[in-house]
Amino acid sequence: MKQNLLTFFFSALVLTAVLSLSSCGGDDDGPAPDPCLNTDLAVTATSDVFDITAVATGGETPYEFSIDGSTFQSNGTFEDLDPKEYTVTVKDANACTSTTKVTVEDACADLAVTAAVEEYTVEATATGGTAPYEYSLDGTTFQTTTTFSDVAAANYTLTVKDANACTATVAVTASDLETLLDERDGQRYNIVKIGDQIWMAENLNIASDTARYCYNGVAANCDSYGAMYSWYAAQVAAPDGWHLPSKAEWDELETELGGNSIAAEKLVVGGSSGFEGALVGRRKEDNTYAGLDAVVIYWASNESSDTDAQNFILQEDAASVNIAGSDKDRGLYIRCVKN
Template sequence: MKRLVLTIFLTGLLALALTGCDSNLTDRDGNTYRTVKIGSQTWMAENLKVRTEGSWCYEDKESNCQKFGRLYNWDAAKVACPAGWHLPSKEELEVLLKAVGGTLVKSEDEEIVWWSDTGKKLKSTSGWKEKEGENGNGDDAFGFSALAAGGRSYDSGYIQEGVEAHFWSSTGYDDADAYYMGLYNFGDVAGLFGGENGSGFSVRCLQD
């Protein structure tokens, strides 16, 4: 009997390691989340779903919250993560992109910064629309499973589902904007850009 119990226990540990699921990661609404370790960081492997003021479901449909998680304005995103987790800074997103193996590229004025060969590795294997006949899906090489959740513009329109994913950082860009990580159905790049604070973007929390 002891041997059977030990076998069951070890099998459970193996399954947990393979799936990256942490049943202890639960938000205040009772939603649970898979997690994934990439390099030195542990990330949510799903978009945050907790309800807060300043958050929305894509096209105001609850089914999209279940599919994509919620879209948050910047103020809501900064306080939405569960205890022991936080909204990543721009620098912490850069650590992620470096761990994935991307090559840093900057525009001449250094206003636009992106990493080549990273988007495909972070994107999910389905749900991304084709672009000019090219498959927009990723290979999800690290288990980050980024969904093409689109976003909500500051003037309340919903845009780019199936085409783009935007993830807030905690770092301000200027008085009206904050940095976010953008992934797209074209190419294999990931970029860090400034987005209007009132926009609705996805949130991935990082373990403290």
């Protein structure tokens, strides 16, 4: 009887142990460890112009990438982005994530263009941005050369475009195109295209040590009317790229405008040609002045004799024009024509 009790008691202990082991989970290993807890997942990112390139390492492939934290893609390249700072996120196969920051710089910020404008020519200069550059006056047709020649007198927007398709602009005005800058003294003169010729639309007023005269000897009149010169001084007075017109060139101008009185009406101030020939007189050989509001006389480059040279005359009330000869020592005005 005692032995049976011991056997029963031992069996109970074994059963209790088995039940105890069963209640502790038996073969259950417990919750799985967090795969992201000690992950070596990392992401690096670089920016080039308006693009970002992200590269991931560690973790479990495949990777996905995002620059807004919600929209992911399978490759690490993001293109045509706005200039600003971005947070780049990589997510691996275990949904682990890693982030880094990268800034997309404004590659267009320092691109600029300037224009040197005169004599129906536009010369563009680009700075900043990324070469090579292209240039346009209409925003549509681009060229690689910096010079626009024989440009019609109108308002334009000069555009430069660089290798990254960044653009910058500057205004070009018709009035700028219709000017001549005399680099010798910084004076700027209006110019006008008549037929195939380009003329100064103001009288020359370059300083000269000798043979330069102001009407009535008043210096301020040179600023108002332009200066008068002897024929000798007139030979070397023209700015670079321009010259004293020949008789043939004066004849061509007159013919282009209809000849004699018809041309005269177009050549005086307010006439349709834009020549703006003000009747501002002349200096005579005896150093007196005459003809204000009645006549203006311009030198031609041709000699008539050892003492005389050709000139072009606009008469009072635009009645006529005339080619004549004058003493080379007289003081007459200069209208240069472009080479």
